[in-house]
Amino acid sequence: MFLNKYILSYNDVIYRLDKLCKNYSNIIIKKEPIGYTSFGFPIDYYKIGNGSKDVVLIAATHGCELVTITFLLEFVYTIIKKNDKYSKYLNKYSFHIIPILNPEGYIISSSNVLNNIKNMDLISLQNYCKKYVELYEQDDLNAEKELKCEKLYKNLMTISSEFIAYSNLRYNVDKILAECKLDNRVLPIWSSNGMGIDINANSIHEFENMKNLKNTSKYGRLRYNDIPVNIPSPHGYPGDNIFDKKCPENIALYNFINKIYNNRNLKLFISYHSTGAEIYGYPQIKLTTNNQFNTILNGLNYYSELTNYTPINENIKYGVMDYYRISLENTVTLTVELSKINGNPIGPFSNIQSLNKEFTNNINSIFYTLDCISKK
Numbered sequence: 001m002f003l004n005k006y007i008l009s010y011n012d013v014i015y016r017l018d019k020l021c022k023n024y025s026n027i028i029i030k031k032e033p034i035g036y037t038s039f040g041f042p043i044d045y046y047k048i049g050n051g052s053k054d055v056v057l058i059a060a061t062h063g064c065e066l067v068t069i070t071f072l073l074e075f076v077y078t079i080i081k082k083n084d085k086y087s088k089y090l091n092k093y094s095f096h097i098i099p100i101l102n103p104e105g106y107i108i109s110s111s112n113v114l115n116n117i118k119n120m121d122l123i124s125l126q127n128y129c130k131k132y133v134e135l136y137e138q139d140d141l142n143a144e145k146e147l148k149c150e151k152l153y154k155n156l157m158t159i160s161s162e163f164i165a166y167s168n169l170r171y172n173v174d175k176i177l178a179e180c181k182l183d184n185r186v187l188p189i190w191s192s193n194g195m196g197i198d199i200n201a202n203s204i205h206e207f208e209n210m211k212n213l214k215n216t217s218k219y220g221r222l223r224y225n226d227i228p229v230n231i232p233s234p235h236g237y238p239g240d241n242i243f244d245k246k247c248p249e250n251i252a253l254y255n256f257i258n259k260i261y262n263n264r265n266l267k268l269f270i271s272y273h274s275t276g277a278e279i280y281g282y283p284q285i286k287l288t289t290n291n292q293f294n295t296i297l298n299g300l301n302y303y304s305e306l307t308n309y310t311p312i313n314e315n316i317k318y319g320v321m322d323y324y325r326i327s328l329e330n331t332v333t334l335t336v337e338l339s340k341i342n343g344n345p346i347g348p349f350s351n352i353q354s355l356n357k358e359f360t361n362n363i364n365s366i367f368y369t370l371d372c373i374s375k376k
């Protein structure tokens with residue numbers, strides 16, 4: 001690992017990336033943000049390499065998926081610090097990095113987590129995270145048995161919305177919680193943006209179906225079965241309409257991806273999520289050309305070779321990434337669920353050794369996938 005820390009604050013992520021841009025200005029540059037969130041946070045964008053083919057890598061669509069940022073930062077450090085090894089890729093490709101698509105969600109989740117782990121060494125951190133995974137798994141079992149009992153995962157951390165340093169954001173989060181009849185102990189598992197919209201659920205091509213799905217289920221699954229998904233909430237609410245103005249992250253991403261896709265040569269687009277050690281996904285067959293179906297199928301196979309992650313063909317393909325899979329012809333568009341160990345936000349950090357191995361495998365997988373694509 002080049003990173004010396006596993007869970008970073010929002011400000012720390014930006015500080016580190018900006019420092020790399022200053023010290024390695026020949027390799028990495030900070031571009032104009034692709035957009036701004038409802039509470040004014042920039043959606044930062046960094047570019048590495050000068051090649052004519054494009055790769056887009058994004059993390060933290062879901063705020064509580066902290067490990068995705070740790071991974072993407074480690075990827076950036078790796079190609080910069082091992083420049084001899086990777087320079088051939090930087091001549092051939094341009095890597096477009098969006099380290100935090102959902103700054104508000106990341107701030108809400110990580111500021112609470114960091115207040116609980118700030119004095120821990122690596123051993124204590126892992127033990128603490130292990131404890132969290134146990135509670136979280138028990139909550140799933142209880143939910144499966146339909147037991148009406150308190151969620152155990154909510155009682156491990158000391159939580160307060162006061163840990164969110166931005167008062168406008170904090171005020172809105174408290175309002176959403178009140179309307180959802182939830183208390184602030186769900187802040188660490190906050191996936192949505194600060195307006196309570198789940199960015200990946202704000203569907204582009206299947207919005208009505210997504211909306212009906214959420215109106216029918218009303219609540220999240222398993223341990224999240226007390227979290228509403230049909231009103232603004234910490235998890236799963238798709239918004240009021242396609243490209244809802246309260247979800248500017250999605251609009252920014254759409255404009256950014258289309259600009260790169262139309263002007264250049266987009267080969268690989270990966271959105272990192274956690275958890276599950278899985279790769280999504282197969283495109284909707286009815287809406288996909290044969291050529292694009294095979295492009296993605298090959299990409300899934302290449303990426304799973306070194307990671308051993310399982311390609312998943314889920315039944316319902318209503319998400320934002322599902323739209324890109326069918327609309328970006330000749331682009332391998334994947335959603336990668338990092339971490340074999342479940343339990344966002346901290347479960348993935350319960351075995352650092354195995355996490356490091358997964359990081360290495362995923363970094364190698366990106367380059368292996370590019371090598372395989374270019375041989376086709």
Ligand SMILES: [Zn+2]
Pocket residue numbers: 061062065273274
């Ligand atoms: Zn996710």
